[in-house]
Amino acid sequence: MADDLILLNLWSSPFGMRVRIALAEKGLDYELIEEDLSNKSPLLLKMNPVRKQIPVLIHKGRPICESLIIVQYIDEVWRHKSPLLPSDPYARAKSRFWADYVDKNIYAIGKLVWGATGEIQEAAKKELIEWFKVLEGEVGDKPYFGGDSFGIVDVALIPFYSWFYAVETCGNFSIVAECPKLVSWAKRCMERESVSKSLPDQYKMYCFLLELKTKFQAQ
Amino acid sequence: MAEEVLLFGAWASPYSHRVEMALKLKGVEYKYVEEDLANKSPSLLKYNPIHKKVPVLVHNGNPIVESQVILEYINETWPGYPLLPKDPYERAIARFWAKFIDDKCLLAIFKASWGEEKEREKAAEEVPEFLNHLENELKEKRFFGGESIGMVDIVANFISFWVGAFEEAFGSELLTREKFPKLTNWTHQFVNNTVVKESLPPRDKLVAYLRNRFGGRNVSK
Numbered sequence: 001m002a003d004d005l006i007l008l009n010l011w012s013s014p015f016g017m018r019v020r021i022a023l024a025e026k027g028l029d030y031e032l033i034e035e036d037l038s039n040k041s042p043l044l045l046k047m048n049p050v051r052k053q054i055p056v057l058i059h060k061g062r063p064i065c066e067s068l069i070i071v072q073y074i075d076e077v078w079r080h081k082s083p084l085l086p087s088d089p090y091a092r093a094k095s096r097f098w099a100d101y102v103d104k105n106i107y108a109i110g111k112l113v114w115g116a117t118g119e120i121q122e123a124a125k126k127e128l129i130e131w132f133k134v135l136e137g138e139v140g141d142k143p144y145f146g147g148d149s150f151g152i153v154d155v156a157l158i159p160f161y162s163w164f165y166a167v168e169t170c171g172n173f174s175i176v177a178e179c180p181k182l183v184s185w186a187k188r189c190m191e192r193e194s195v196s197k198s199l200p201d202q203y204k205m206y207c208f209l210l211e212l213k214t215k216f217q218a219q
Numbered sequence: 220m221a222e223e224v225l226l227f228g229a230w231a232s233p234y235s236h237r238v239e240m241a242l243k244l245k246g247v248e249y250k251y252v253e254e255d256l257a258n259k260s261p262s263l264l265k266y267n268p269i270h271k272k273v274p275v276l277v278h279n280g281n282p283i284v285e286s287q288v289i290l291e292y293i294n295e296t297w298p299g300y301p302l303l304p305k306d307p308y309e310r311a312i313a314r315f316w317a318k319f320i321d322d323k324c325l326l327a328i329f330k331a332s333w334g335e336e337k338e339r340e341k342a343a344e345e346v347p348e349f350l351n352h353l354e355n356e357l358k359e360k361r362f363f364g365g366e367s368i369g370m371v372d373i374v375a376n377f378i379s380f381w382v383g384a385f386e387e388a389f390g391s392e393l394l395t396r397e398k399f400p401k402l403t404n405w406t407h408q409f410v411n412n413t414v415v416k417e418s419l420p421p422r423d424k425l426v427a428y429l430r431n432r433f434g435g436r437n438v439s440k
Contacts, residue, residue, distance in 0.1 A: 050319060050352050051319070059308075062308060064308070064311045064312075064315075065315055066314070066315055066318055069311050069314045069315055069318065070311070072311070072314070073307055073308070073310075073311040076307040076310070077307050089292055089295040089296045090278070090281050090283070090292070092291070092292070092295065093283045093288050093289075093291070093292040096285075096288045096291060097283075097284060097285055097288050100285055100287075100288060101269070134269065
Protein backbone atom coordinates (compact mmCIF):
# COMPACT_ATOMS: atom_id res chain seq x y z
CA MET A 1 0.00 0.00 0.00
CA ALA A 2 1.33 3.40 -0.99
CA ASP A 3 0.74 5.04 2.37
CA ASP A 4 1.36 1.89 4.43
CA LEU A 5 -1.94 2.16 6.32
CA ILE A 6 -4.23 -0.48 7.76
CA LEU A 7 -7.52 0.27 9.51
CA LEU A 8 -9.05 -2.28 11.86
CA ASN A 9 -12.72 -1.42 11.80
CA LEU A 10 -16.36 -2.40 12.21
CA TRP A 11 -18.76 -1.09 9.56
CA SER A 12 -21.38 -0.05 12.13
CA SER A 13 -19.02 1.80 14.49
CA PRO A 14 -19.42 5.60 14.50
CA PHE A 15 -15.85 5.77 15.81
CA GLY A 16 -14.55 3.79 12.85
CA MET A 17 -16.50 6.07 10.51
CA ARG A 18 -14.63 9.08 11.92
CA VAL A 19 -11.30 7.57 10.88
CA ARG A 20 -12.57 6.58 7.43
CA ILE A 21 -13.82 10.13 6.88
CA ALA A 22 -10.46 11.61 7.92
CA LEU A 23 -8.52 9.21 5.68
CA ALA A 24 -10.81 10.05 2.74
CA GLU A 25 -10.50 13.79 3.35
CA LYS A 26 -6.74 13.39 3.06
CA GLY A 27 -7.03 11.19 -0.05
CA LEU A 28 -5.17 8.31 1.60
CA ASP A 29 -5.09 4.68 0.48
CA TYR A 30 -5.42 2.05 3.16
CA GLU A 31 -6.30 -1.56 3.74
CA LEU A 32 -9.62 -1.96 5.54
CA ILE A 33 -9.95 -4.99 7.81
CA GLU A 34 -13.39 -5.70 9.19
CA GLU A 35 -13.23 -7.11 12.74
CA ASP A 36 -15.66 -9.51 14.37
CA LEU A 37 -15.88 -8.17 17.93
CA SER A 38 -17.22 -11.45 19.27
CA ASN A 39 -14.04 -13.08 17.96
CA LYS A 40 -11.29 -10.46 18.04
CA SER A 41 -8.36 -11.08 15.73
CA PRO A 42 -4.84 -11.68 17.07
CA LEU A 43 -3.84 -8.54 15.16
CA LEU A 44 -6.38 -6.38 17.01
CA LEU A 45 -5.36 -7.81 20.39
CA LYS A 46 -1.70 -7.22 19.58
CA MET A 47 -2.24 -3.68 18.28
CA ASN A 48 -4.63 -2.56 21.04
CA PRO A 49 -3.85 -4.74 24.06
CA VAL A 50 -5.10 -2.17 26.58
CA ARG A 51 -8.58 -1.41 25.25
CA LYS A 52 -8.99 -4.26 22.70
CA GLN A 53 -11.28 -1.99 20.65
CA ILE A 54 -11.63 -0.71 17.12
CA PRO A 55 -10.82 1.53 15.38
CA VAL A 56 -7.07 1.01 15.26
CA LEU A 57 -4.99 2.67 12.57
CA ILE A 58 -1.73 0.89 11.84
CA HIS A 59 0.79 3.16 10.11
CA LYS A 60 4.07 1.58 9.00
CA GLY A 61 3.39 -1.23 11.47
CA ARG A 62 2.73 1.05 14.48
CA PRO A 63 -0.75 1.25 16.02
CA ILE A 64 -2.68 4.39 16.92
CA CYS A 65 -5.86 3.91 18.97
CA GLU A 66 -8.92 6.00 19.98
CA SER A 67 -10.81 7.59 17.10
CA LEU A 68 -10.22 11.28 17.82
CA ILE A 69 -6.56 10.64 18.62
CA ILE A 70 -6.26 8.83 15.28
CA VAL A 71 -7.97 11.74 13.48
CA GLN A 72 -5.53 14.22 15.05
CA TYR A 73 -2.60 11.96 14.11
CA ILE A 74 -3.79 11.79 10.50
CA ASP A 75 -4.20 15.56 10.48
CA GLU A 76 -0.70 16.15 11.86
CA VAL A 77 1.12 13.71 9.58
CA TRP A 78 -0.73 14.76 6.39
CA ARG A 79 -1.05 18.40 7.35
CA HIS A 80 -0.76 19.85 3.84
CA LYS A 81 -4.16 18.60 2.61
CA SER A 82 -7.64 19.45 3.98
CA PRO A 83 -6.61 20.42 7.53
CA LEU A 84 -9.12 19.16 10.09
CA LEU A 85 -7.96 21.43 12.90
CA PRO A 86 -7.43 25.18 12.59
CA SER A 87 -3.92 26.58 13.09
CA ASP A 88 -4.81 29.14 15.77
CA PRO A 89 -4.40 27.65 19.29
CA TYR A 90 -7.63 29.17 20.62
CA ALA A 91 -9.66 27.93 17.65
CA ARG A 92 -8.01 24.53 18.11
CA ALA A 93 -9.00 24.53 21.79
CA LYS A 94 -12.60 25.26 20.85
CA SER A 95 -12.57 22.42 18.30
CA ARG A 96 -11.13 20.03 20.86
CA PHE A 97 -13.72 21.11 23.41
CA TRP A 98 -16.64 20.40 21.07
CA ALA A 99 -15.19 17.11 19.82
CA ASP A 100 -14.78 16.09 23.49
CA TYR A 101 -18.37 17.21 24.18
CA VAL A 102 -19.65 14.93 21.41
CA ASP A 103 -17.54 12.07 22.79
CA LYS A 104 -18.79 12.46 26.34
CA ASN A 105 -22.49 12.70 25.57
CA ILE A 106 -23.84 11.48 22.27
CA TYR A 107 -22.87 7.80 22.11
CA ALA A 108 -23.99 6.76 25.59
CA ILE A 109 -27.30 8.63 25.46
CA GLY A 110 -28.06 7.75 21.83
CA LYS A 111 -27.56 4.09 22.69
CA LEU A 112 -30.26 4.34 25.36
CA VAL A 113 -32.70 5.93 22.94
CA TRP A 114 -32.51 3.05 20.43
CA GLY A 115 -31.57 0.38 22.96
CA ALA A 116 -33.73 0.95 26.04
CA THR A 117 -37.46 1.13 26.69
CA GLY A 118 -39.88 2.82 29.06
CA GLU A 119 -38.73 5.52 31.47
CA ILE A 120 -35.03 5.06 30.76
CA GLN A 121 -35.63 5.57 27.05
CA GLU A 122 -37.85 8.61 27.66
CA ALA A 123 -35.29 10.27 29.90
CA ALA A 124 -32.52 9.50 27.40
CA LYS A 125 -34.58 10.95 24.55
CA LYS A 126 -35.07 14.24 26.45
CA GLU A 127 -31.36 14.41 27.22
CA LEU A 128 -30.35 13.63 23.64
CA ILE A 129 -32.60 16.39 22.31
CA GLU A 130 -31.01 18.76 24.83
CA TRP A 131 -27.47 17.88 23.71
CA PHE A 132 -28.50 18.16 20.05
CA LYS A 133 -29.94 21.62 20.73
CA VAL A 134 -26.70 22.73 22.34
CA LEU A 135 -24.78 21.46 19.32
CA GLU A 136 -27.26 23.11 17.00
CA GLY A 137 -26.74 26.37 18.87
CA GLU A 138 -23.01 26.04 18.35
CA VAL A 139 -23.10 25.37 14.62
CA GLY A 140 -25.89 27.93 14.03
CA ASP A 141 -25.96 29.12 10.43
CA LYS A 142 -22.32 28.28 9.77
CA PRO A 143 -21.59 25.69 7.10
CA TYR A 144 -19.59 23.61 9.59
CA PHE A 145 -18.74 23.74 13.29
CA GLY A 146 -15.38 25.37 12.57
CA GLY A 147 -16.86 27.87 10.13
CA ASP A 148 -16.17 27.51 6.42
CA SER A 149 -13.95 24.46 6.68
CA PHE A 150 -15.01 20.90 7.46
CA GLY A 151 -13.15 19.93 10.61
CA ILE A 152 -12.71 17.59 13.55
CA VAL A 153 -15.98 18.47 15.28
CA ASP A 154 -17.91 17.66 12.11
CA VAL A 155 -15.92 14.42 11.82
CA ALA A 156 -16.68 13.58 15.46
CA LEU A 157 -20.42 14.14 15.17
CA ILE A 158 -21.52 13.25 11.62
CA PRO A 159 -21.22 9.45 12.04
CA PHE A 160 -24.14 9.68 14.47
CA TYR A 161 -26.29 10.83 11.56
CA SER A 162 -26.38 7.16 10.59
CA TRP A 163 -28.26 6.61 13.86
CA PHE A 164 -30.95 9.22 13.17
CA TYR A 165 -33.54 6.90 11.64
CA ALA A 166 -33.06 4.35 14.46
CA VAL A 167 -33.23 6.97 17.17
CA GLU A 168 -36.32 8.65 15.68
CA THR A 169 -38.15 5.39 15.10
CA CYS A 170 -37.35 3.83 18.48
CA GLY A 171 -37.81 7.10 20.34
CA ASN A 172 -40.84 8.19 18.36
CA PHE A 173 -39.78 11.74 17.63
CA SER A 174 -38.50 13.83 14.75
CA ILE A 175 -34.99 15.25 14.89
CA VAL A 176 -35.68 17.70 12.08
CA ALA A 177 -38.67 19.06 14.02
CA GLU A 178 -36.54 19.54 17.15
CA CYS A 179 -33.25 20.61 15.55
CA PRO A 180 -33.69 21.71 11.92
CA LYS A 181 -30.32 23.45 11.71
CA LEU A 182 -28.53 20.36 12.92
CA VAL A 183 -30.18 18.32 10.18
CA SER A 184 -29.20 20.98 7.58
CA TRP A 185 -25.63 20.73 8.82
CA ALA A 186 -25.76 16.93 8.58
CA LYS A 187 -27.07 17.00 5.01
CA ARG A 188 -24.35 19.45 4.06
CA CYS A 189 -21.72 17.07 5.45
CA MET A 190 -23.31 14.18 3.55
CA GLU A 191 -22.65 16.07 0.30
CA ARG A 192 -18.96 15.41 0.89
CA GLU A 193 -17.87 12.15 -0.66
CA SER A 194 -15.62 11.39 2.32
CA VAL A 195 -18.74 11.33 4.50
CA SER A 196 -21.29 9.72 2.18
CA LYS A 197 -18.90 6.85 1.42
CA SER A 198 -18.07 6.27 5.09
CA LEU A 199 -21.58 6.21 6.55
CA PRO A 200 -23.84 3.20 6.11
CA ASP A 201 -27.43 3.60 4.96
CA GLN A 202 -29.65 4.66 7.89
CA TYR A 203 -32.13 1.83 7.39
CA LYS A 204 -29.36 -0.79 7.31
CA MET A 205 -28.08 0.71 10.58
CA TYR A 206 -31.59 0.65 12.07
CA CYS A 207 -31.98 -3.08 11.31
CA PHE A 208 -28.55 -3.79 12.79
CA LEU A 209 -29.27 -1.79 15.96
CA LEU A 210 -32.63 -3.54 16.39
CA GLU A 211 -30.80 -6.87 16.30
CA LEU A 212 -28.38 -5.59 18.96
CA LYS A 213 -31.28 -4.34 21.06
CA THR A 214 -32.88 -7.79 20.96
CA LYS A 215 -29.58 -9.33 22.06
CA PHE A 216 -29.22 -6.87 24.99
CA GLN A 217 -32.78 -7.48 26.11
CA ALA A 218 -32.24 -11.24 26.00
CA GLN A 219 -29.26 -10.86 28.40
CA MET B 220 -1.29 44.57 24.95
CA ALA B 221 -0.11 43.09 28.23
CA GLU B 222 -0.92 39.44 28.44
CA GLU B 223 -3.61 38.44 30.93
CA VAL B 224 -3.84 34.87 32.16
CA LEU B 225 -6.48 33.91 34.71
CA LEU B 226 -7.05 30.49 36.18
CA PHE B 227 -10.30 29.65 37.93
CA GLY B 228 -9.62 26.65 40.13
CA ALA B 229 -10.44 24.80 43.33
CA TRP B 230 -7.70 23.91 45.78
CA ALA B 231 -8.80 20.28 46.22
CA SER B 232 -9.29 19.56 42.53
CA PRO B 233 -6.63 17.51 40.74
CA TYR B 234 -7.92 18.88 37.42
CA SER B 235 -7.26 22.42 38.57
CA HIS B 236 -3.76 21.49 39.75
CA ARG B 237 -2.90 20.02 36.37
CA VAL B 238 -3.29 23.44 34.82
CA GLU B 239 -1.23 25.13 37.55
CA MET B 240 1.58 22.64 37.01
CA ALA B 241 1.56 23.21 33.28
CA LEU B 242 1.60 27.01 33.60
CA LYS B 243 4.46 26.83 36.11
CA LEU B 244 6.49 24.44 33.93
CA LYS B 245 6.10 26.90 31.06
CA GLY B 246 6.99 29.84 33.31
CA VAL B 247 3.72 31.62 32.55
CA GLU B 248 2.58 34.30 35.00
CA TYR B 249 -1.05 33.98 35.92
CA LYS B 250 -3.62 35.14 38.41
CA TYR B 251 -5.34 32.39 40.36
CA VAL B 252 -8.99 32.69 41.38
CA GLU B 253 -10.22 30.19 43.97
CA GLU B 254 -13.80 29.09 43.31
CA ASP B 255 -16.23 27.96 45.97
CA LEU B 256 -17.88 25.11 44.07
CA ALA B 257 -20.94 25.26 46.31
CA ASN B 258 -21.39 28.88 45.33
CA LYS B 259 -20.01 29.39 41.83
CA SER B 260 -19.06 32.90 40.82
CA PRO B 261 -20.83 34.77 37.99
CA SER B 262 -17.46 34.86 36.21
CA LEU B 263 -17.11 31.07 36.24
CA LEU B 264 -20.66 30.64 34.95
CA LYS B 265 -19.99 33.20 32.24
CA TYR B 266 -16.74 31.56 31.12
CA ASN B 267 -17.96 27.96 31.34
CA PRO B 268 -21.71 28.06 30.79
CA ILE B 269 -21.93 24.50 29.47
CA HIS B 270 -20.11 22.50 32.15
CA LYS B 271 -19.92 25.13 34.92
CA LYS B 272 -16.76 23.52 36.27
CA VAL B 273 -13.19 24.32 37.14
CA PRO B 274 -10.56 24.59 35.84
CA VAL B 275 -11.11 27.43 33.40
CA LEU B 276 -8.17 29.22 31.83
CA VAL B 277 -8.91 32.71 30.53
CA HIS B 278 -6.22 34.04 28.21
CA ASN B 279 -6.68 37.66 27.13
CA GLY B 280 -10.41 37.29 27.74
CA ASN B 281 -10.74 33.95 25.87
CA PRO B 282 -11.93 31.05 28.04
CA ILE B 283 -10.61 27.52 27.58
CA VAL B 284 -12.20 24.67 29.55
CA GLU B 285 -11.63 20.92 30.20
CA SER B 286 -8.21 20.24 31.72
CA GLN B 287 -6.74 18.21 28.85
CA VAL B 288 -7.93 20.77 26.29
CA ILE B 289 -6.31 23.46 28.44
CA LEU B 290 -3.02 21.52 28.65
CA GLU B 291 -2.86 21.21 24.85
CA TYR B 292 -3.63 24.94 24.55
CA ILE B 293 -0.89 25.87 27.01
CA ASN B 294 1.57 23.65 25.13
CA GLU B 295 0.73 25.26 21.78
CA THR B 296 0.55 28.86 22.97
CA TRP B 297 3.70 29.22 25.06
CA PRO B 298 7.06 28.03 23.75
CA GLY B 299 9.78 26.51 25.87
CA TYR B 300 9.14 23.48 28.03
CA PRO B 301 7.41 20.83 25.87
CA LEU B 302 4.43 19.15 27.52
CA LEU B 303 3.97 16.80 24.58
CA PRO B 304 6.48 15.15 22.25
CA LYS B 305 7.10 16.80 18.86
CA ASP B 306 6.82 13.56 16.90
CA PRO B 307 3.18 12.91 15.86
CA TYR B 308 3.33 9.20 16.73
CA GLU B 309 4.82 9.80 20.19
CA ARG B 310 2.21 12.50 20.67
CA ALA B 311 -0.62 10.10 19.76
CA ILE B 312 0.73 7.61 22.32
CA ALA B 313 0.85 10.30 25.03
CA ARG B 314 -2.73 11.36 24.22
CA PHE B 315 -3.82 7.71 24.41
CA TRP B 316 -2.45 7.31 27.94
CA ALA B 317 -3.86 10.65 29.08
CA LYS B 318 -7.30 9.58 27.84
CA PHE B 319 -6.95 6.14 29.40
CA ILE B 320 -6.08 7.69 32.76
CA ASP B 321 -9.06 10.05 32.74
CA ASP B 322 -11.68 7.83 31.08
CA LYS B 323 -10.84 4.53 32.77
CA CYS B 324 -8.46 4.82 35.75
CA LEU B 325 -9.95 7.81 37.52
CA LEU B 326 -13.48 6.60 37.05
CA ALA B 327 -12.61 3.14 38.39
CA ILE B 328 -10.75 4.62 41.37
CA PHE B 329 -13.73 6.83 42.27
CA LYS B 330 -16.13 3.91 41.98
CA ALA B 331 -13.84 1.60 43.95
CA SER B 332 -13.66 4.20 46.73
CA TRP B 333 -17.26 5.25 47.10
CA GLY B 334 -19.52 3.88 44.37
CA GLU B 335 -22.65 1.77 44.94
CA GLU B 336 -21.78 -1.70 46.23
CA LYS B 337 -22.10 -3.51 42.89
CA GLU B 338 -20.11 -0.79 41.12
CA ARG B 339 -17.46 -0.91 43.81
CA GLU B 340 -16.87 -4.64 43.44
CA LYS B 341 -16.42 -4.39 39.71
CA ALA B 342 -14.24 -1.30 39.99
CA ALA B 343 -12.09 -2.93 42.68
CA GLU B 344 -11.19 -5.61 40.13
CA GLU B 345 -10.56 -3.06 37.39
CA VAL B 346 -8.29 -0.73 39.35
CA PRO B 347 -5.30 -3.11 39.66
CA GLU B 348 -5.72 -4.12 36.00
CA PHE B 349 -5.60 -0.50 34.87
CA LEU B 350 -2.72 0.39 37.19
CA ASN B 351 -0.86 -2.57 35.75
CA HIS B 352 -1.14 -1.13 32.25
CA LEU B 353 0.41 2.10 33.55
CA GLU B 354 3.11 0.15 35.39
CA ASN B 355 4.00 -1.58 32.11
CA GLU B 356 3.95 1.67 30.16
CA LEU B 357 6.47 3.28 32.50
CA LYS B 358 9.04 0.58 31.69
CA GLU B 359 12.45 1.98 32.70
CA LYS B 360 11.48 5.61 32.26
CA ARG B 361 11.72 8.10 35.08
CA PHE B 362 8.46 9.71 34.00
CA PHE B 363 5.77 8.83 31.45
CA GLY B 364 7.20 11.73 29.46
CA GLY B 365 10.70 10.20 29.55
CA GLU B 366 13.43 12.11 31.37
CA SER B 367 11.12 14.99 32.20
CA ILE B 368 7.53 15.48 33.22
CA GLY B 369 5.04 15.61 30.37
CA MET B 370 1.31 15.76 29.83
CA VAL B 371 0.71 12.13 30.83
CA ASP B 372 2.50 12.66 34.16
CA ILE B 373 0.48 15.81 34.76
CA VAL B 374 -2.82 14.04 33.99
CA ALA B 375 -1.71 11.18 36.26
CA ASN B 376 -1.30 13.68 39.15
CA PHE B 377 -4.41 12.13 40.59
CA ILE B 378 -2.65 8.80 40.94
CA SER B 379 0.52 10.28 42.40
CA PHE B 380 -1.07 12.38 45.10
CA TRP B 381 -4.83 12.15 45.41
CA VAL B 382 -4.88 8.35 45.59
CA GLY B 383 -2.47 8.50 48.53
CA ALA B 384 -4.78 10.99 50.22
CA PHE B 385 -7.80 8.66 49.62
CA GLU B 386 -5.84 5.78 51.05
CA GLU B 387 -5.06 7.78 54.17
CA ALA B 388 -8.60 9.17 54.47
CA PHE B 389 -10.34 5.83 54.12
CA GLY B 390 -7.76 3.21 55.07
CA SER B 391 -7.91 1.67 51.61
CA GLU B 392 -4.99 0.29 49.63
CA LEU B 393 -4.95 0.98 45.94
CA LEU B 394 -1.33 1.59 45.00
CA THR B 395 1.11 -0.67 46.84
CA ARG B 396 4.86 -0.86 46.32
CA GLU B 397 4.72 -4.66 46.12
CA LYS B 398 2.28 -4.74 43.24
CA PHE B 399 3.35 -1.54 41.48
CA PRO B 400 7.03 -0.80 42.18
CA LYS B 401 7.57 1.39 39.10
CA LEU B 402 4.42 3.44 39.66
CA THR B 403 5.36 3.88 43.32
CA ASN B 404 8.82 5.13 42.31
CA TRP B 405 7.28 7.41 39.76
CA THR B 406 4.96 8.80 42.45
CA HIS B 407 7.94 9.78 44.61
CA GLN B 408 9.81 11.34 41.68
CA PHE B 409 6.75 13.27 40.63
CA VAL B 410 5.64 14.70 43.98
CA ASN B 411 9.23 15.65 44.87
CA ASN B 412 9.75 17.61 41.68
CA THR B 413 10.19 21.30 42.60
CA VAL B 414 7.48 22.66 40.34
CA VAL B 415 5.00 19.93 41.21
CA LYS B 416 5.57 20.36 44.95
CA GLU B 417 4.67 24.04 44.64
CA SER B 418 1.41 23.18 42.89
CA LEU B 419 0.10 20.48 45.24
CA PRO B 420 -2.41 21.16 48.01
CA PRO B 421 -1.34 20.49 51.63
CA ARG B 422 -1.75 16.76 52.24
CA ASP B 423 -3.36 16.99 55.70
CA LYS B 424 -5.89 19.52 54.53
CA LEU B 425 -6.78 17.30 51.55
CA VAL B 426 -7.19 14.17 53.71
CA ALA B 427 -9.47 16.06 56.11
CA TYR B 428 -11.47 17.45 53.20
CA LEU B 429 -11.93 13.99 51.64
CA ARG B 430 -13.00 12.47 54.95
CA ASN B 431 -15.47 15.27 55.45
CA ARG B 432 -16.87 15.23 51.94
CA PHE B 433 -17.03 11.49 51.25
CA GLY B 434 -16.58 9.87 54.65
CA GLY B 435 -20.28 9.21 55.24
CA ARG B 436 -20.46 6.81 52.30
CA ASN B 437 -19.30 3.21 52.21
CA VAL B 438 -15.58 2.96 51.80
CA SER B 439 -13.49 0.29 50.12
CA LYS B 440 -11.72 -2.26 52.26
